[in-house]
Amino acid sequence: MAMKQKVAVLMAGVCVALAAQAQVKVGVVTSSSGPIALVGIPQKNSVALLPRTAGDLDIEYISLDDASNPTASVSAFKKLIGDGVDAIIGPSGTPNAMGVIQIAAEAQVPMLAPVGSAAVIHPPTEAKKWVFKTTQNDDIIASALVEHMSQTGVKTLGFIGTADPFGESWLNVLSELAEGAGIKIVAAERFQRQDTSLTAQSIKLIAARPDAILIAAPGSSSVLPHTTLVDQRYGGQIYQTHGAALPDFLELGGKKVEGTILAASLMLVMDEVSDAHPSKPVARKYIDDYTALYGSEPATFGANVYDAGLLLEAAIPVAAKVAEPGTAAFRVALRDALENVRELPATQGVYNMTPEDHSGFDERGRELITVKEGAWRLLK
Structure with missing residues (x-):
């Protein structure tokens, strides 16, 4: 036993x-x-x-x-x-x-x-x-933005992105899609994520008089270029990438980011997405x-x-x-x-x-x- x-x-x-x-x-x-x-x-x-x-x-x-x-x-x-x-x-x-x-x-x-x-x-x-x-992928998001630009008559575009692989990849993808849509990128600026002032870059962008500007930056670094452009009285449409899709973008940007357009996850607008969407549940x-x-x-x-x-x-x-x-x-x-x-x-x-x-x-x-x-x- x-x-x-x-x-x-x-x-x-x-x-x-x-x-x-x-x-x-x-x-x-x-x-x-x-x-x-x-x-x-x-x-x-x-x-x-x-x-x-x-x-x-x-x-x-x-x-x-x-x-x-x-x-x-x-x-x-x-x-x-x-x-x-x-x-x-x-x-x-x-x-x-x-x-x-x-x-x-x-x-x-x-x-x-x-x-x-x-x-x-x-x-x-x-x-x-x-x-x-x-x-x-960048092209999935960028194609939706460029399509909206085309539909709303945007002919010239400014770009500001982080001076790193995120920003560079976005500029490459955007340049190809914009050219195919007949949209000319008239100014492109870079910045470091830790920068505390982007006045110089925003002045150069506004001087090029683009119909719209796209900001390519992840997380909180997407806020400063946006608010600076507003402070410098830029009057065109400002677009953001899915890098800005966080609650802090709204909190840090406040009224200055009102009217921003971006393409991003359905999570941001859950209540407005159809129940038939397979990702919603x-x-x-x-x-x-x-x-x-x-x-x-x-x-x-x-x-x-x-x-x-x-x-x-x-x-x-x-x-x-x-x-x-x-x-x-x-x-x-x-x-x-x-x-x-x-x-x-x-x-x-x-x-x-x-x-x-x-x-x-x-x-x-x-x-x-x-x-x-x-x-x-x-x-x-």
Whole structure:
């Protein structure tokens, strides 16, 4: 009898060990402090809402803060890879993400980047095949804005964007789309995210007399160029990218951002979006769960991390049929599974990943939105 009990204990120990081995480890790197904390805080907060299981497997999340510093992002990625993670969500900023792509690729760890610029996945390279982007590509957003410009008679356009991959990618995409629509970019200015005065740039833009101006900047850095243009009495239409899609844009900009037009996630205008939209119930659940936990609604940036969790939840069971978590074979299978996610409704839109498109959004991932009476409103 004693021998049977020992065998039972040993078998139980083996089962526990196997269960521990089967656990999926996911790293998360966010900028929850530093200059882009308005982006990183809702992303870090969203970790608590990520799926804890996928199929029969438990998921453990290891969350780190890079303090908005690209060098710290590199250190965080190396630490997580050393800890044996199967995937990494993050980092928050485009410059940070660009600096860790090679690290993720060399370790063959899938990276889900919740950043704005398509530069993290385009043009495709051997390293970038390990990167998946959980926000709308620039061209999806820009095409909606350029279409509105054409419909409203805009012939000349000014541009001001951050002097980094986010701003550069936007200028490249915008230039091509604007040219195709017969719109001439008559002035293009740059600025650093930490700049405290943009008077010189705004004066140059206004001097070019554009019919409209587009601001390409993420998070709180989207506010200062806008308010400065208003202070300098620019009278044309001001457009923003989805980088401005956060509550703080409205709070910091106040009346000066009234009438802004941007294309962004349905999350900003949930009550006005049709119930038939496949993403609406997913977005509603995320918003409600986040609000219940933190007492305020999340910025769309947090939803980009939440969507990364949904993508992993869909892909992990597929990869688990090929290999055990914690192995190189599992990570390769996970990358392949992510690349084949089809018709997955998430908070930002519907994902259809392919080898050619590691963002996977179509027009269901954007709405044309304006600021009216201090709130986001569907542009009709």
